[in-house]
Amino acid sequence: MYYRNRQSIPLEPITSQPTAGILDSDPFSLGESNPVVSCTGTGNTSCLVYSTYGVWPDRRDCTAAKAVYPTTEQELLAAVAEGVKNGQKMRVVSKYSHSIPKLVCPGGNGAGLLISTRDYNKNIVVDTNARTATVDAGVLIKDIFDYVSSYGLAFPHSPYWDGLSISGVLGTGAHGSSTWGKGSCVYEYVIAMTMVVPASAEEGYAKVINLVSGVADGDLNAAKVSLGVLGVISRVTLQLEPQFKRKVSKVRTSDSDLETQIIVNANENEFGDITWFPSLKIAIYRQDNRVPVSTKGLGTNNFTGFQHQLAIIRATTRVLEEEDEADGDARHKCETSEVQLNILCLIGEGWTNNGFLFRGYPIVGYQNSIQTSGTCNIPIARNFACAWDPSAKGEFFFQTTFSVSFADIGSFIKDVKALVALNPDSLCTLGLYNGILIRYMKKSSGAYLGEIADSVDLDFTYYRSYDATKPRLYEDTMEEIEQMMIFKYNGKPHWGKNRPVAFVNSATLYPDLPKFLQVKDRLDPQGLFSNEWTDMVLNVGGAAARLQTFGPHCALEGLCICTDDSHCAPEAGYFCRPGLVWKDARVCRLSKSGVTS
CATH class of the missing domain: 3.40.462.10 (FAD-linked oxidases, C-terminal domain)
Structure with a gap:
């Protein structure tokens, strides 16, 4: 078994805050490795989370009361315990935060806690006999590929962009391209995982759980693609193959x-x-x-x-x-x-x-x-x-x-x-x-x-x-x-x-969603790791009804499917019309006369 301790390079926080949706106000510095979290208060408080692309889908800010940067599982455990004790909404954010939807926003009207895996990226443990690698949640996939290759091993699949953390990949079900063998989805190669989840006051408000393939498979099947609503991934064990x-x-x-x-x-x-x-x-x-x-x-x-x-x-x-x-x-x-x-x-x-x-x-x-x-x-x-x-x-x-x-x-x-x-x-x-x-x-x-x-x-x-x-x-x-x-x-x-x-x-679309929600309710009964967005896409409590936001121009940004001309841009000649091939569609089409074409 081989072990490596890798040194992380911290990102310096910045202080300027953007106006939502206006790129000229963004605090990004050209040619620098820009942070995705900026906190203006003492002790990483009063924080903004930035989309990698500069603007979130709704062009509104993502805020949090505080951000923490654990480097060990004990620090991660302490962070979750603090959030549970305070009844805070919590979300996990990676070093680069490449998800387009607002998955990382903790909600709670800005009172939430952000837990970053930016610095939790030091350990890769390779077992050459079992052909496995156990990695910290914040380790980037390219680092996994390169490190295991030095022991004559390989990981078979991943997304094409290498700037993703292993926990981020699993949180969104990211993948490569293949239907051979187990296929291209990274979660198919997860054989074990440790997570930090909420706990009772008697248990210290947070605890570490171990999920292993073949033992309590239901929990692992939920954790393999979790949207971050079960708790915080601490470590992941991946099945490897001989180098090829x-x-x-x-x-x-x-x-x-x-x-x-x-x-x-x-x-x-x-x-x-x-x-x-x-x-x-x-x-x-x-x-x-x-x-x-x-x-x-x-x-x-x-x-x-x-x-x-x-x-x-x-x-x-x-x-x-x-x-x-x-x-x-x-x-x-x-x-x-x-x-x-x-x-x-x-x-x-x-x-x-x-x-x-x-x-x-x-x-x-x-x-x-x-x-x-x-x-x-x-x-x-x-x-x-x-x-x-x-x-x-x-x-x-x-x-x-x-x-x-x-x-x-x-x-x-x-x-x-x-x-x-x-x-x-x-x-x-x-x-x-x-x-x-x-x-x-x-x-x-x-x-x-x-x-x-x-x-x-x-x-x-x-x-x-x-x-x-x-x-x-x-x-x-x-x-x-x-x-x-x-x-x-x-x-x-x-x-x-x-x-x-x-x-x-x-x-x-997911027949096993009820099973997933049962695991979610058991591991996080207060829903502290859920936010408004995850509730909507998982339809928790009927929240899917709030997914569309209707108003002027809403269809242009994908905030709604148009039902009225005002949802398009009638002042520019774009009106809500049926589809051309699939007639049930409702789309914003240029029609200067306002007559259906």
Whole structure:
């Protein structure tokens, strides 16, 4: 058994506070590793929590009375005990806080307690005989991959972005891409977990519980995807495999048969995925499988979208897109996205054959060098940042992400194609954000909030205006796609992404939700680790009825599905209308006369 104690680097708190929804007031510093929590009071009190993307979905502040930064399980236990004793709402926040919904906000009208795992990231314990790794909750997934590889071991799956903590990954059910073996969801490889949960006064207000596969499986099945409502994850034990290499190729082709090839790609490639550009009628298939460790190659994955980017270039790109929006020029977006795609294909999207240069496919490399990437969260220079860094005034976007069952995915693809046939330029905006990322997920072996069928996960990233009252070009197309996934195909929204309307049906999609809520009520009977958002998406006490917030322009931000023209932007010619392909949809469509088109 091997043990490593890793030194954490604390982030310095900052003192300025933003006005909700106004990026110019955000306290982010260009080129620096920015904190997600800023406290202005003595002893980390009077705190604001910032979205990684600068603005929360409702453009309102997330506040807390106090933040704590435990470094050990004993300190974590003391933090939870303090919160329970004081009857405070509590939520856990990671170092970078990449969830889009307000999962991290403790609620309680600003009186809540934030527990950060930023500094609880020092320990990785590897058991080479059992092929396991036990890690602190705040350890980043890239650190896990690299550390276990030094002992000839590998972890098989994770999200593609490496700046996520293991507890954050489990809290939202994050995943890679595969239906082979146990599939791509990280929670399927969890064999044990320790958590700190509320307790009685006689027990000291908090206690540590141990969840082990095969023993009280119900509690572990709840904890594998928990949204943070059961308590605080302290440590996680993951099942590993012997180290292996992968061979990756990218094949660019027409999307003409995507609806049939999408499942073929999953069956033929253990780690396959697809990037789809509907308005360009292009699909890029990732052919990705294991090869013997003896296969020559030291390839790496340093995806361009996760690399440091010169801030002025990102800001200029954003200005140009805003000009296209103002001019109503979706065709120019298509032209720009095609040029961008051609350049990315030419340089290999950040893949290298030897750690330095891209000389063409295939790429052969070790698992820890292929599965994840993401260097831009590590500061290198003041003028460089992640593309979405608020200080760069660059990308500002919505993400709509659902999983659709294998049985329904072909029909869904056809519906999207039908929308594009009606308005060929309507999805050009997706090309500016690297297209639709399509990944694969396997039916869960038991996680209560895990996948209920073999599914295809679709990530749509697209333009969001800094002004919440301004509609987007072809606003109606993405709204119709979003509503088809929600209602027509019973798609399951990614817990860590999406606009609020994506979750209007979420509580009805999981047959084991009652079992999950039973565990929740037993471990946290006062609901101290729940907030307004988790209550709504889990429909606790009928809270799902509050998911939509109706008012002027609410549909533009995904706060509601329009039922009235005022929910769109009638002053700009956008009115609430039926869908074009799926008539049951209600979308904001440009119609200058106000007459249904």
